Amino acid sequence: MICIPITARSTEDTISEMSLASKYADLIELRIDYITELQDAETCIEKSLNSKTKPVIITNRPKREGGKFSGSEQDRLRLLQKAIELGADYVDVEYDSSNHITKRNSSKIIISYHNFKETPHNLNKIYNDICQRKPDIVKIVTYANDITDNIRIFDLLNTANMPTISFCMGELGQISRILTGKFGGLLTFASLERGKESAPGQLTVDELSKIYHFKSINERTKLYGIIGNPVSHSMSPVIHNASFREKGLNNVYVPLKISNIGAFIKECGKMDFRGFSVTIPHKESILPFLDEIDHTAGKIGAINTIVKQNGRLTGYNTDCMAAVMGLEQSLKETDDTLNNKKVSIIGAGGAARAIAFGLKEKGCDIIIYNRTLERAEKLSNDVKCRFEGFEKIHKLDSDILINTTSIGMFPDVDRTPVPQTVLKAGMIVFDAVYNPIETRLLQDAKKRGCRTVNGLTMFIQQAAEQFRLWTNIDPPIELMSNVVRETLSRLPA
Numbered sequence: 001m002i003c004i005p006i007t008a009r010s011t012e013d014t015i016s017e018m019s020l021a022s023k024y025a026d027l028i029e030l031r032i033d034y035i036t037e038l039q040d041a042e043t044c045i046e047k048s049l050n051s052k053t054k055p056v057i058i059t060n061r062p063k064r065e066g067g068k069f070s071g072s073e074q075d076r077l078r079l080l081q082k083a084i085e086l087g088a089d090y091v092d093v094e095y096d097s098s099n100h101i102t103k104r105n106s107s108k109i110i111i112s113y114h115n116f117k118e119t120p121h122n123l124n125k126i127y128n129d130i131c132q133r134k135p136d137i138v139k140i141v142t143y144a145n146d147i148t149d150n151i152r153i154f155d156l157l158n159t160a161n162m163p164t165i166s167f168c169m170g171e172l173g174q175i176s177r178i179l180t181g182k183f184g185g186l187l188t189f190a191s192l193e194r195g196k197e198s199a200p201g202q203l204t205v206d207e208l209s210k211i212y213h214f215k216s217i218n219e220r221t222k223l224y225g226i227i228g229n230p231v232s233h234s235m236s237p238v239i240h241n242a243s244f245r246e247k248g249l250n251n252v253y254v255p256l257k258i259s260n261i262g263a264f265i266k267e268c269g270k271m272d273f274r275g276f277s278v279t280i281p282h283k284e285s286i287l288p289f290l291d292e293i294d295h296t297a298g299k300i301g302a303i304n305t306i307v308k309q310n311g312r313l314t315g316y317n318t319d320c321m322a323a324v325m326g327l328e329q330s331l332k333e334t335d336d337t338l339n340n341k342k343v344s345i346i347g348a349g350g351a352a353r354a355i356a357f358g359l360k361e362k363g364c365d366i367i368i369y370n371r372t373l374e375r376a377e378k379l380s381n382d383v384k385c386r387f388e389g390f391e392k393i394h395k396l397d398s399d400i401l402i403n404t405t406s407i408g409m410f411p412d413v414d415r416t417p418v419p420q421t422v423l424k425a426g427m428i429v430f431d432a433v434y435n436p437i438e439t440r441l442l443q444d445a446k447k448r449g450c451r452t453v454n455g456l457t458m459f460i461q462q463a464a465e466q467f468r469l470w471t472n473i474d475p476p477i478e479l480m481s482n483v484v485r486e487t488l489s490r491l492p493a
């Protein structure tokens with residue numbers, strides 16, 4: 001179930017937001033502590049309960065538990081008791097206040113514990129202490145300082161013997177808000193829209209429903225995720241969740257912001273993860289923690305995909321073939337191939353590495369240009385090709401030019417890594433940057449009569465290949481492309 005908290009400041013706004021939220025939510029939580037005037041709070045409870053169309057939880061959170069109520073404790077408890085007298089469906093009472101509230105009518109009591117600093121190690125004791133007060137529902141909400149904190153919340157939910165709401169707050173706790181249904185959690189909270197969150201890390205109801213298909217998640221749902229840092233702006237959850245749904249798979253894909261990769265890999269075995277995408281900064285650092293590495297990925301020395309089968313983790317690199325495929329498609333238009341093509345690659349990071357190895361195998365004559373010369377030298381030694389410093393870029397002369405730096409990426413959309421003079425008619429220009437889809441480099445290239453390949457082609461192909469590796473099913477490429485284009489078009493310009 002999805003519960004939308006209402007954090008309006010007045011009765012009028014509460015009623016109107018409740019009415020809107022009721023279209024999307026299974027339950028509404030009225031955060032009485034957000035109401036500015038104490039007198040208004042009492043009226044608000046009464047009017048809201050009279051006009052409700054969905055079950056309502058009344059909450060009046062004190063400051064000590066992260067709430068906003070600034071009046072006396074006596075007034076706070078009086079309002080909660082009033083909500084019970086008026087027949088609220090649920091009343092949320094903090095553990096330390098639960099002895100001061102009397103259960104009446106059909107109102108159900110949620111006894112809650114909130115910790116805004118951490119996920120303590122004595123969760124079972126907290127749970128048992130709450131149970132002894134005989135609530136109808138237990139609620140334990142903590143703060144995730146590490147992604148593995150979520151696992152302890154999942155363990156708690158797995159062993160809970162009464163209706164329980166439990167998740168972690170904060171960015172690192174988002175997966176527990178998304179996946180609570182898999183582990184038996186009663187509900188999750190989602191904000192009506194951005195800016196109306198009642199706690200850190202809360203997703204919007206739109207994100208939960210449209211990206212993660214929250215209500216389809218159950219104990220049989222298989223887990224996938226993107227390992228990286230940062231990951232909050234990754235488009236991979238949008239693309240993979242849409243594809244899983246399109247193919248009728250009971251899978252969900254979540255962002256995993258990881259700082260300590262070794263600790264995560266050790267702990268993630270406790271969850272039902274079947275595969276991962278891997279992005280900056282873990283594409284290379286993750287290698288020692290894998291059981292097997294695919295031949296091409298091993299040669300590249302970086303992976304972007306993990307398949308978990310029979311408890312074993314195998315790493316692959318789908319960036320490599322995705323880039324090669326994009327270029328081959330472009331060459332096919334003139335019945336040409338990559339063999340013997342002169343290729344200039346700008347950049348020497350992870351993307352450059354994958355692309356350089358792929359093109360070397362296809363018989364290309366490669367030269368790397370990079371700002372940090374040592375990095376260019378290292379990559380050229382590994383691939384067995386030439387290298388130059390960034391300052392020599394104006395001299396480049398090749399059949400194919402590839403940008404693998406972030407120059408030109410949003411928001412620096414007016415920047416380009418090369419002067420227009422190096423762009424010659426007939427040249428193929430490929431930009432790995434995909435936001436925006438048509439970068440300044442590609443615009444310049446078109447004007448100069450070059451053929452262009454955008455980064456979106458590579459992005460879609462690498463995701464499509466991941467999908468195939470995880471599911472053994474043909475990926476819905478057109479849908480993937482539409483989903484990314486649509487998401488990019490909604491980003492701020």
Ligand code: NAP
Binds near residue numbers: 346372458
């Ligand atoms: P990375 O490993 O961090 O490498 C970044 C590269 O860009 C390095 O060579 C770096 O040079 C260079 N660079 C960054 N800022 C620069 C600047 N201001 N001037 C000159 N050089 C600069 O990153 P990555 O994983 O290779 O990703 C690079 C780009 O490719 C990103 O824009 C990413 O979004 C894109 N990408 C796209 C796809 C796709 O599917 N389309 C896949 C992967 C990556 P130094 O060595 O001197 O720092």
